[in-house]
Amino acid sequence: MRALLPVVLDLVLPIGGYFLLHSGFGLSAFWSLTIAGAATGVHALVTTLRRGKVDALGVLIFLEMGLSAALLFVSGDPRIVLAKPALYLAVAAVYALVTCFTGRPLVLDSGKPFATRGDPALADAYERAWTHSDRFRRTVRGVTAVWAGAFALDAVLRVVVVYSLPPERVDESVWLSQVPLVVVFVLAVVVTRLRMRPLRPVIEAHRVAAS
Template identity: 35%
Template sequence: MNRRELLVTTAVDLATPLVVFYGLRAAGIGAGPALLTGAAAPAARALYVLLRYRRPEWFAVLVLVLCVASAATSLVGGDERVLLARDGLVTAALGATLLATVPGTRPALFTVGRLTLTEAGHDPAEWDRRWTASARFRGVWRWLTVGWALGLFADAGLRVVTAYTLPVDVVPAVHAVQWFAVLGILLVGGQVWLRLPRHRDLIFS
């Protein structure tokens, strides 16, 4: 995902639901309907991705499934806190997806790093050679991917706790701020890990 796509995704999947939720709450709409209406924006984007590219895109499918599940929960009597706790399912699913790639051919964070290297105009062939030849190089990326997965699991647990303990109208804003905080910690922590003396030459030389 390039920078433009990341900005669009963040705006639609994070900012738009917040604006819709608080706008509807200011107009006197209940928290449950406001949350469901806000979720329509990322659901619409996910559906657009699926229809435009005409192939399954796992995150788009995940968003659609969670939005449909939220609507079904609301119809059978689930309250707004169940809808808020849904945010934890998203990050838990992301964490599980990352963790599932660790024993595979290449872990997710190596794939992302390689793509970033390519988009910056560098030849990734040397990284491919190191991946094949160096168990230590492979271990750096596998442990980095595990670290990201654990961070996302922690984020998911905290989201569920805040969904059931904080005032309902506060939770969406807290979850948005929490996402940026967790993402920042994971990005900075990842760079620190890669630049440790025992890793730096192996990764950046």
């Protein structure tokens, strides 16, 4: 979950912060979105100071913040702030897709706590299923590919929605830009549950075999 925190911050805080600053304090749309969107940079800085080093995600955030700030001051277009989460989603899509073919798929580790419910025996069986079951590996890779597609689709739709409206209608863009996120991610969760549920007997069989 910690790895997803910067993404959550970049998706959620700019929206709430925007309406608080714009409607509550009367700041312009430009400055409201700029200040609200700075939460990701603050989080990256704090994380970097705590770790004592800059990781790949921190570099990405700093580069993205710098680029979006430069574009904002050059163009004055607040839509850039709304569209920038598409960068994280695009990177997440590429990363998820790569893990389908190399190493451990993204869903393998992210789904483990839900599948094993903190049970050490189930966790061990989960790992053995990954090692010995072709069906298990195919399903996990397939679900990971679904999430890669969801990230990519949301990134594209977010940009399309944001730039389909003029800058003066940014209030509408703030809400509408979240619609693809909700729809695409709900569908991805449904597909994940449907595809992963049949694997429970596979995991249980490996647990029984080890007992």
